Amino acid sequence: MNTIKTAVEDDRITQAIEHNRITQWVIEDAHQRVQAHAHRTPVMRSTTFDRRFDGELFFKCENLQRVGAFKFRGAINAVFQLSAEDLARGVTTHSSGNHAQALSLAAKIAGTRALIVMPKTAPAVKLAAVRGYGAEVILCEPTLEARETTTAQVMEETGAVLIHPYDNHQIIAGQATAAKELIEDSPALDLILIPVGGGGLAAGTALAAHYFSPETEVVAVEPSGADDAYRSLEVGQILPSVSPRTLADGLLSSLGQRTFPILQHRLRSIVTVDDAEIITAMRTLWERMKLVVEPSGAVPFAALTAGKLDITGKRVGIILSGGNIDLDHLPWAS
Amino acid sequence: MNTIKTAVEDDRITQAIEHNRITQWVIEDAHQRVQAHAHRTPVMRSTTFDRRFDGELFFKCENLQRVGAFKFRGAINAVFQLSAEDLARGVTTHSSGNHAQALSLAAKIAGTRALIVMPKTAPAVKLAAVRGYGAEVILCEPTLEARETTTAQVMEETGAVLIHPYDNHQIIAGQATAAKELIEDSPALDLILIPVGGGGLAAGTALAAHYFSPETEVVAVEPSGADDAYRSLEVGQILPSVSPRTLADGLLSSLGQRTFPILQHRLRSIVTVDDAEIITAMRTLWERMKLVVEPSGAVPFAALTAGKLDITGKRVGIILSGGNIDLDHLPWAS
DSSP, rough: OOOOGGGGGGHHHHHHHHHHHOOHHHHHHHHHHHHHTSOOOOOOHHHHHHHTSSEEEEEEGGSGGGGBBBBHHHHHHTTTOOHHHHHHHHHEOOSSSSSHHHHHHHHHHTOOOOOOOOOTTTTTHOOOOHHHHOOOOEEOSHHHHHHHHHHHEEEEOOEEEEOOOSSSHHHHHHHHHHHHHHHHOSSSEEEEEESSSHHHHHHHHHHHHHHTTTOEEEEEHHHHHGGGHHHHHHHHHOOSSSSOOOOOOGGOOOOOHHHHHHHHHHHOOOEEEEEHHHHHHHIIIIIIIIIIHHHHHHHHHHHHHTTTTTTOOEEEEEOOOOBBOTEEEEETTT | OOOOGGGGGHHHHHHHHHOOOOOOHHHHHHHHHHHHTTTTOOOOOOHHHHHTTTSSEEEEEESGGGGBHHHHHHHHHTTTTTTTHHHOOOOEEEHHHHHHHHHHHHHHHHTOOEEEEEETOHHHHHHHHHHTOOOOOEEEEESHHHHHHEEEEEEEOOOOEESSSSSSSHHHHHHHHHHHHHHSSSOOOSEEEEEEESSSHHHHHHHHHHHHHHTOOEEEEGGGGGOHHHHHHHSSSOOOOOOOOOGGGGGOOOTTTTHHHHHHHOOOEEEOOOOHHHHHHHHHHIIIOOOOOOHHHHHHHHHHHTTSSSOOOOOEEEEEEOOOTTTSOOOTTT
């Protein structure tokens, strides 16, 4: 666990957060929008785990959310704030993960088109899932440059609005609603654990705790193979991952301009776990809680199973962020 | 789907049911006992499945029950009705499945010993699970004869009370509480689907529907490789399976003297599904509902995914009976 460097730059951070303008009201407003279309996912308990970790655990099951991940919350919040003019043009993003499916379904519900830029190399099952929600897929070369160029081209040709997967105020406010519900359903939490990739869920959770349960601390957990948040928060500036490698494929992104200052100011600390630890945590969740959780979704729990965080006597919320995984390629199959 | 032959022997059946004496009050009483120790498992929905099958589905998640299966309900109900004298001697059964674990935990909670007779060939993980609940395991040769002889010997030597996995009134009344909760949480069901092996859950569900929601019909679903219930109900007498073969290893048992007449009188019909259909149903549940369900637990849903039952416009409860499966040997891995 590291110490987050905030003291020296407090003014700049406060300004940056101010600039974000994600107030309590913004999150409450997002929740109204999200509630109309998303599931209020259950909070599950486990006597076995409570005994094992000598605390009280509250698992917020976003793997049971529509499209199988919390990403649907942010997508709904962003799409339903578009103007009629923008809705007529459609939305776009480049993603081969849960955000692509979330944006596709949100667009379908809002009655607009979604143009999703995906690498040629994306698995057929992911292409099918996105198309299944009625989105149009635009294939490109599997490089970041090609994805960005292709997306820019799509925007220019169609006028579609870019919905960034995390570096977007409305996305962050939407993701915050998962923690808001968790806090409402499981009061007086000492701690909430979330995974961190680009930081949308992490920033939203940190803000939700700050507004709705100021005593609750938020700790992010990150794969050691993609530890840009850990390094960035330690030195106090964004240090993007160069070639991140982890099984937790939902957490490969690096922090953005909007997520970084929120985390810097509002996160208690950050813990890293390696892939073997993530696999153990994931398998333990499947075996004991009977829940299909994807590797990225098992990352926060891995901090406990790997013994990286002591929660003795504490009430701890854990967001199980998603459950989308290819059942033909499970990480424990050799 | 077959027609259950009841008309010709109605008097005898009524007598047999009367003899069972599992009245509404017996199930209500069981529920008080069960509620004190078991989870009230959630009922989950799926918009995707509702649309696909053009009905309303209500999944009662007994895979999230303690020990991972509904079997805990019957075990609690039986063990907590033992006399102080019996409790001093302990309980026994022969099983390598969910009943063994359920009885072990129920005995532990009641403060008595459990002596579980298991075949030498049982997987190490199952032995470990039973021992993990504090039970003593007695190994025997892997034949039905050896299991029965060994159990009789255990009873003689220790005075332990045999708790049969399904052919036992208290077990049937305990299993009935799953459907009772489902009916309370999801009113006005047209249909409840359950798997059938020895018939404990099936008989309990049929009685619960009869008492608590008389308009609700109960349909059992059985693996075609272990279709003794289908055949027995068709001809009107118990025809045990000779060498049952199915992936749904919780459903290998044949109907018993106590379960058969209840099913004969109270079940609407019975449907069979083959192993390939069970695998498809199970995988669909994992992928779409993010729930780990064992093959036996996916059997009722297989009647829908295999197109063997039309539920158009109906409200249908489905009991997902258990979630215990070896993640190293999933049936779709070749």
